[in-house]
Amino acid sequence: MSLADQIAPLLPHLRRYARALTGSQKRGDAYVRSLLEAIIADEGILDREMEPRVALYRAFHAIWSTSDMDAAQPEEAADVEQVVSRRLSRMTPINRQALLLTAMEGFSNQEASVILAVDGAEVATLVDAALKEIDEQIATEVLIIEDEPIISMDLEQIVRDLGHEVMATVVTRDEAVNAIGARKPGLVLADIQLADGSSGIDAVKDIFARFSVPVIFITAYPERLLTGERPEPTFLITKPFLQSTVKAAIGQALFFNAEESAAA
Template sequence: MSLADKIAPLLPHLRRYARALTGSQKRGDAYVRSLLEGIIADDSIIDRKMDPRVGLYRAFHAIWATANPELTQLDEATGMERIAAGRLSQMTPINRQALLLTAMEGFSNHETGQVLDVSSDEVATLIDAALKEIDNQVATSVLIIEDEPIISMDLEQIVRDLGHDIMATVVTREEAVSAISKNKPGLVLADIQLADGSSGIDAVKDIFARFRVPVIFITAYPERLLTGERPEPTFLITKPFLPSTVKAAIGQALFFNDEEAEAA
């Protein structure tokens, strides 16, 4: 099997990781494109002795570490992208990298160590540090848009365990619009397909028409929203999910919260 055939199925998940790491679809996808251009120019940047997925993410981190000026140029960046870049400079990135690699991407501590070029013990220390930072985040109110009762209950419990409040739990786009007419959430967790056939994406568009708020989408088919070919979610959780995955995503989404950054 060729290298291209090996890495092609891995790219949607790499895009998810890159977007979560940068807080932006545009910036995250730009890093992935830069990696692919590098592979085309010299495919030896992928260590063939490693598992293909580990080798791909390790090569991505080599690109990330170089901080390509074209990717960090803020002259034409949106307000959210400027905030994201500023936030990246305020917190040790490797803590978040270790947590996202394990909790969101499912790497073991050993594999994460290979990606980041650190020991497994250091990975465990980094994850603990990142979790403590998440636990210390300012509490906010969360709107949950989810039509499956068991999943919505799980999300509510995870949110409360993190110290946040549940603003409302709704099952349709119409209910989401009604909820935001009364209060503004600090975070939205939104399923893609809702009970009445409406879309969580459309519900979020309705929310964005009123104000900006960090959003985490939840779907059983993430590959459909990780193509890099159109406006797509920055934060995406795959069903079924682990509590640690949701916790990492919430922590990262709130880290890039524009209002929190502006108030800092």
């Protein structure tokens, strides 16, 4: 199998990870493009002795940690301190990198240690630190758009266990729009295919027309969001999900939302 054939099926998931890591699909895709350009220039940057997905994510991290796709143009970079500060504010700390790799991407601790180039025993410590940070995040109100009762109850429990409040649980696009009529949620968890045939994607677009809010899509149909354009700002979790995956996504979504609010 050619290198291109090995990489192609992995790219949608790498895009998802890049978005979660950088806080923006545009920034995430910029790093993915940079990685692909580097591979075209030199296939040797991928260790062919490694499992392909581990090698791809390891190479991605090398690009991400050494490049800045948001760097100011030379004539705008007079204040170096400001540029560095902006860069650091958008960097996902290594403990959260470890959590995203294991909880969201499903890598083992050993695989995550290879990707991050850290000692294997350190990954568990990093993950524990990230989970502690998430537990300490400021509470917010969460709107859940989900038509399957058991799943919505699971999500409600996860939200409450994290110390957040369930603002409302709705099952259609119209109900979602009505729910935001009174107040703005701090986070939205949304399915794609809803009870009456309406779309969670359209519901989120309606919400974005009113205000900006972090969104996590939780769906059995990830292909609808892993290819082409999708609403910003969004994260993506595939059903069936683990509680740890949802917890990691909520923590990361609120992490970037807090950064953006502080910079506003």
